Amino acid sequence: MKSRDKAVNQMIKAAGEREVETVWDRYQTQQPQCGFGELGVCCRNCTQGPCRINPYGDGPDHGVCGANADTIVARNLVRAIAAGAAAHSGHARHLAHALKKGLAGKAPAYGLKDEAKLRALAARVGLDPELPAEELVNKFMDMALEQFAEGEGPLKWAQSFLTGGCGETFERLGTMPTGIDNTIVEMLHRTHLGVDADPVNLLLAGVSCAIADYAGSHLATDLADIMFGTPGPVFSQANMGVMKEKSVNIALHGHNPVLSDIIVQEAREMEEEARGAGAEGINLMGVCCTGNEILMRHGVPALTHSISQEMPMLTGALDAMVVDYQCVYPSLAGVAECTGTKLITTMDMAKISGAVHLGMHEENAAEKAREIISVAIEQFRARQGRPVNIPSVSSKVVAGFSVEAIVQALSKLDAADPLKPVIDSLAAGSLQGVVLLAGCNNVKVPQDDSFLVIARELAARDVLLLATGCGAGAYARHGYLTPEATLEYAGPGLKAVLTAIGEANGLGGPLPLVLHMGSCVDNSRAVDLAVAVADKLGVDLNKLPVVASAPEFKTEKAVSIGTYAMAIGLPVHLGVVPPVLGSRLVTSVLTEGVKDLFGGYFIVETDPYKAAGAIFAAIQERRSGLGLPT
Ligand code: SF4
Ligand code: MSK
Numbered sequence: 231m232k233s234r235d236k237a238v239n240q241m242i243k244a245a246g247e248r249e250v251e252t253v254w255d256r257y258q259t260q261q262p263q264c265g266f267g268e269l270g271v272c273c274r275n276c277t278q279g280p281c282r283i284n285p286y287g288d289g290p291d292h293g294v295c296g297a298n299a300d301t302i303v304a305r306n307l308v309r310a311i312a313a314g315a316a317a318h319s320g321h322a323r324h325l326a327h328a329l330k331k332g333l334a335g336k337a338p339a340y341g342l343k344d345e346a347k348l349r350a351l352a353a354r355v356g357l358d359p360e361l362p363a364e365e366l367v368n369k370f371m372d373m374a375l376e377q378f379a380e381g382e383g384p385l386k387w388a389q390s391f392l393t394g395g396c397g398e399t400f401e402r403l404g405t406m407p408t409g410i411d412n413t414i415v416e417m418l419h420r421t422h423l424g425v426d427a428d429p430v431n432l433l434l435a436g437v438s439c440a441i442a443d444y445a446g447s448h449l450a451t452d453l454a455d456i457m458f459g460t461p462g463p464v465f466s467q468a469n470m471g472v473m474k475e476k477s478v479n480i481a482l483h484g485h486n487p488v489l490s491d492i493i494v495q496e497a498r499e500m501e502e503e504a505r506g507a508g509a510e511g512i513n514l515m516g517v518c519c520t521g522n523e524i525l526m527r528h529g530v531p532a533l534t535h536s537i538s539q540e541m542p543m544l545t546g547a548l549d550a551m552v553v554d555y556q557c558v559y560p561s562l563a564g565v566a567e568c569t570g571t572k573l574i575t576t577m578d579m580a581k582i583s584g585a586v587h588l589g590m591h592e593e594n595a596a597e598k599a600r601e602i603i604s605v606a607i608e609q610f611r612a613r614q615g616r617p618v619n620i621p622s623v624s625s626k627v628v629a630g631f632s633v634e635a636i637v638q639a640l641s642k643l644d645a646a647d648p649l650k651p652v653i654d655s656l657a658a659g660s661l662q663g664v665v666l667l668a669g670c671n672n673v674k675v676p677q678d679d680s681f682l683v684i685a686r687e688l689a690a691r692d693v694l695l696l697a698t699g700c701g702a703g704a705y706a707r708h709g710y711l712t713p714e715a716t717l718e719y720a721g722p723g724l725k726a727v728l729t730a731i732g733e734a735n736g737l738g739g740p741l742p743l744v745l746h747m748g749s750c751v752d753n754s755r756a757v758d759l760a761v762a763v764a765d766k767l768g769v770d771l772n773k774l775p776v777v778a779s780a781p782e783f784k785t786e787k788a789v790s791i792g793t794y795a796m797a798i799g800l801p802v803h804l805g806v807v808p809p810v811l812g813s814r815l816v817t818s819v820l821t822e823g824v825k826d827l828f829g830g831y832f833i834v835e836t837d838p839y840k841a842a843g844a845i846f847a848a849i850q851e852r853r854s855g856l857g858l859p860t
Contacts, residue, residue: 405797469532
């Protein structure tokens with residue numbers, strides 16, 4: 231089985247018939263994959279290598295420079311964390327530049343949209359929230375950009391948005407970053423040949439880099455909310471059935487809303503042009519986290535996610551796929567050529583050979599958005615008369631669960647103390663705990679299978695489920711973001727809690743089984759929620775019955791997210807084995823040693839049923855620690 235998604239399976243069949251190569255085909259041609267790489271014991275950090283260690287003691291136990299398996303595994307791991315942190319914080323920096331230029335009158339598409347969010351954030355980072363909006367936003371932006379530079383004290387965005395206990399732990403262990411960029415750069419320095427060869431020292435530096443990643447991710451969420459609005463509940467659809475044969479079908483893929491949000495706005499103005507070309511309208515759809523951003527803020531339907539990103543082209547009905555950056559497969563160019571889709575790259579730092587590049591800059595965002603839509607309209611004209619094969623598979627979706635939206639919904643139960651109903655339910659045991667399901671799909675796991683199994687298993691045990699990234703996308707495509715899924719899969723306690731909140735909000739039924747909190751950077755929203763609960767209870771995050779799970783993760787960004795989730799004190803389940811098993815030391819530090827230092831730790835379990843059991847056991851352990859009924 232390649233995927234649990236019926237639409238994806240239909241398109242895999244179509245790809246086979248048309249001899250279009252897919253991610254699953256390429257995975258087969260890679261077999262057998264390198265065992266040294268899988269264990270993390272291959273080093274290419276200098277030209278004396280590549281060196282590899284035989285982990286079974288039957289061959290070299292040191293690289294040419296003398297690095298052993300522990301050093302090599304740790305170095306490889308922390309380099310991945312640095313790359314992930316660079317990606318998330320690069321995304322934040324891009325938003326910051328856009329807003330800065332917008333405020334200076336140089337980028338008319340961008341400005342302050344959500345003043346209430348700005349004022350709330352300002353109060354958290356120590357600015358006077360009562361300042362006039364223009365003065366406040368400029369001060370806030372200066373402070374935001376300072377996060378990238380090396381400061382003298384703790385990184386403001388890490389310190390201000392975590393519990394005091396986390397801050398103390400990070401200071402004590404020397405893992406509190408002082409700036410985002412210098413922390414990432416230092417990681418490249420210390421993993422260069424002949425610098426840090428102490429695996430534990432390297433891992434602690436990796437934690438510091440992951441905390442910088444958390445700060446960058448939080449900043450990305452904050453800036454996007456300020457510029458484009460904080461999400462609230464939206465109703466939409468997901469999966470390839472959202473394509474419309476007679477409309478101009480445009481997929482927006484990647485991560486950063488800096489262009490996609492403008493395309494959403496401009497598309498509304500260009501409906502007439504589309505009708506002039508014989509279309510019924512413009513049909514925007516999202517892929518991966520760009521899709522999550524525009525679903526959360528505008529209700530734009532989700533088309534597909536992660537490993538199935540090539541599939542919508544195979545319908546023959548996708549006129550354009552517009553990509554920004556991160557998680558965009560270069561293979562899209564080849565598939566687009568076979569299927570008549572225009573693949574449009576938009577970021578000068580992320581071009582793909584074979585794609586059309588329409589470079590977007592903050593100053594010309596609206597103009598470029600219109601140009602991109604016009605190209606798609608022309609492509610629609612060109613595809614007329616060609617057959618299409620759109621799977622009639624789609625699911626209803628309720629999304630948009632920012633922390634603000636959740637608190638707003640809870641306030642209907644208790645206006646004076648919105649978190650109280652959740653805390654009371656946790657204390658009574660009608661809610662056993664909270665699990666954040668995050669991360670990607672991975673070609674090594676049948677697509678969505680682990681996400682779905684774990685959600686069903688935990689929901690039946692009264693665990694509240696949050697989701698982000700392509701995990702949230704999986705739940706969207708399988709109908710788990712609906713009240714109906716709550717009625718079908720939730721245990722009695724969870725069902726009662728979600729129903730009480732839903733009915734208090736006039737939904738006439740429960741909230742969805744899984745609450746979609748946004749994109750990968752929006753894992754910061756889930757942390758915000760956990761921090762609010764911890765602060766209210768007066769305990770630290772490493773005491774809460776809250777677990778993170780990445781059942782099908784693949785990217786370096788996911789490695790970094792998992793590491794910061796561990797560092798703030800959460801048990802973190804990984805459903806794909808990370809490349810660390812070549813070092814017994816690194817493996818034991820990550821699964822056991824870190825628990826004494828941070829309270830969080832990693833649980834590696836590839837079987838989703840066993841994983842659900844291990845996650846639930848971690849919740850129970852935390853409940854016992856708090857003296858709550860199990
Ligand atoms: Fe080999 Fe050391 Fe160079 Fe890595 S840094 S490739 S282990 S010599
Ligand atoms: S897009 S990082 S495949 S979640 Fe955020 Fe999906 Fe993973 Fe990319």
